[in-house]
Amino acid sequence: xxxxxxxxxxxxxxxxxxxxxxxxxxxxxxxxxxxxxxxxxxxxxxxxxxxxxxxxxxxxxxxxxxxxxxxxxxxxxxxxxxxxxxxxxxxxxxxxxxxxxxxxxxxxxxxxxxxxxxxxxxxxxxxxxxxxxxxxxxxxxxxxxxxxxxxxxxxxxxxxxxxxxxxxxxxxxxxxxxxxxxxxxxxxxxxxxxxxxxxxxxxxxxxxxxxxxxxxxxxxxxxxxxxxxxxxxxxxxxxxxxxxxxxxxxxxxxxxxxxxxxxxxxxxxxxxxxxxxxxxxxxxxxxxxxxxxxxxxxxxxxxxxxxxxxxxxxxxxxxxxxxxxxxxxxxx
Numbered sequence: 570x571x572x573x574x575x576x577x578x579x580x581x582x583x584x585x586x587x588x589x590x591x592x593x594x595x596x597x598x599x600x601x602x603x604x605x606x607x608x609x610x611x612x613x614x615x616x617x618x619x620x621x622x623x624x625x626x627x628x629x630x631x632x633x634x635x636x637x638x639x640x641x642x643x644x645x646x647x648x649x650x651x652x653x654x655x656x657x658x659x660x661x662x663x664x665x666x667x668x669x670x671x672x673x674x675x676x677x678x679x680x681x682x683x684x685x686x687x688x689x690x691x692x693x694x695x696x697x698x699x700x701x702x703x704x705x706x707x708x709x710x711x712x713x714x715x716x717x718x719x720x721x722x723x724x725x726x727x728x729x730x731x732x733x734x735x736x737x738x739x740x741x742x743x744x745x746x747x748x749x750x751x752x753x754x755x756x757x758x759x760x761x762x763x764x765x766x767x768x769x770x771x772x773x774x775x776x777x778x779x780x781x782x783x784x785x786x787x788x789x790x791x792x793x794x795x796x797x798x799x800x801x802x803x804x805x806x807x808x809x810x811x812x813x814x815x816x817x818x819x820x821x822x823x824x825x826x827x828x829x830x831x832x833x834x835x836x837x838x839x840x841x842x843x844x845x846x847x848x849x850x851x852x853x854x855x856x857x858x859x860x861x862x863x864x865x866x867x868x869x870x871x872x873x874x875x876x877x878x879x880x881x882x883x884x885x886x887x888x889x890x891x892x893x894x895x896x897x898x899x900x901x
Contacts, residue, residue, distance in 0.1 A: 572672065572897060573781040575635045584780060587627030589755050589773035593746055595620030596756040600743045609687045610647040612739050612757075613665055613891050617643035621893070628780070638898040644808050646889040650718020654711045661702045662686070663718075664734070667804055667892040670779045671790065674899040681785030682801045683733055683775070685759070690738040693751050693758060693768035707734055707762035718889065719807045720800075727797040733786025735759045735775070736766050780895055808889030 573581065599607045599615040625641040632639050651660040664684035671680040686707060688695045697704045706713070710729040714722060727733075740749065740756035751758050751768045758768030759775050778784035786797065793799040 570674070570899070571782050572632070572635075572637060572899070573783070575637065575899075576631070576781075580631050580635075581777075581781065583631050584628065585753070585774055585777040587631065588624060588776040589746075589753055589771065590627060591620040591624035592616065592755055592757050592771075592773050592776075594623050596740065597743065609665065609689055609739060613647070613687060614645045616666075617645045617891065617893070624776075632897065636900040638900075640896045642894045642896075643892065644889070645891045646808060647891065650715050650720055650804070650807075650890060652706070652713040653716045654706065654713035658702055658705070660716045661706055663706075663715075663804075663890065665737070665891060667801070667808075667890055668776065668779060668785070668895070669788070669790075669801065669805065669892065670785060670895040670897070672782070672897045672899070678791070679782075680788045680790050681733075681779055681782065682788040683735065683779065683785045684729075685735055685737045685772075687737045687739055688766060689741045690758075690766075690768075691741045693738060695736075695738055695766040697764050697766065699764060701764075704762060704764065707736065710734070720803050725796040725800055727800055728795075729786070729797065731761055733788075733797070734762065736762055737772055738766060738768050776895075780897065804890055805892060805894070808892050 576584070595615040595618075596612060598619040599611040602615070603611055621641050621643040625639060628641070629639050647665075650663050652663050653660045665687040666685040668683045668685065669680060670682075671678060686703060688697075705711075710727060712724045712726040714724050736759065738751075738758040738760060740751065744756065746754045749756060751771065753771035753773055755771035755773045757772035759770050759772055760766040760768065775784055788801045789795075789798040790802050790805070793802050
């Protein structure tokens with residue numbers, strides 16, 4: 570039985586409301602902690618560091634009573650990986666954020682993924698130049714090749730037609746919810762790829778629709794059979810293997826698997842809700858977030874608790890991309 574069929578109409582609206590609260594809170598955190606003007610990457614970073622814990626807390630309150638366990642994990646990177654397509658095209662960033670939802674029930678696993686490219690906006694619109702290479706990528710999705718990011722070379726044809734990719738508009742100023750006129754009073758909106766981007770829906774609704782299996786493109790994470798699934802799996806694997814620093818919002822250089830409320834409270838790179846909030850449910854494989862986001866634990870620190878000198882050489886300075894993994898697990 571799908572999650573949507575287990576929930577009442579009021580609980581489904583609660584899913585959207587919880588996502589809205591998390592997005593607004595993360596947006597506020599970026600604005601309030603930025604040492605200079607908050608940029609797109611700051612908002613993506615706080616969506617991970619501050620949005621994930623609140624999102625998990627609110628969704629757990631709804632899903633737990635329905636026999637559904639939840640875990641939300643997030644990691645932040647910026648500017649990579651970059652891809653190149655066409656003989657004269659300059660490299661462009663593949664996306665700013667990858668969102669993946671995996672649902673497990675009756676020993677069966679289904680997953681959906683979404684690539685999101687963010688743009689700042691003050692009026693719920695954003696004009697893209699007709700020759701914008703990012704627009705060419707997101708609107709046509711021609712075969713491309715990774716040129717940075719630590720991923721294997723070779724042409725990839727993900728055959729994407731909009732189901733697994735969107736643009737996001739981020740409100741460029743601070744407003745309280747009652748002041749926001751965008752969809753669902755959310756400071757993040759989503760739009761299909763087109764020259765005139767418009768806030769047609771909210772990021773909160775997209776996140777809710779993904780967990781309710783109403784949005785996102787199906788993906789196979791364990792045994793990929795096509796370039797779309799292989800690319801999503803590769804992105805998740807590489808994203809958990811390096812460190813990150815975002816000085817503008819006070820985040821220093823550390824392992825991505827630092828915990829939210831550890832002694833390293835100002836050096837968070839991977840934000841993760843507690844392991845599933847309900848009693849253990851039989852499963853047949855490790856949690857997706859454990860598979861993809863546990864590599865940093867194996868790195869031994871030096872005597873002062875710092876990264877070893879050759880850490881970046883081992884991981885590469887440009888590996889990975891920002892990602893959210895939402896895992897749900899239904900009992901009998």
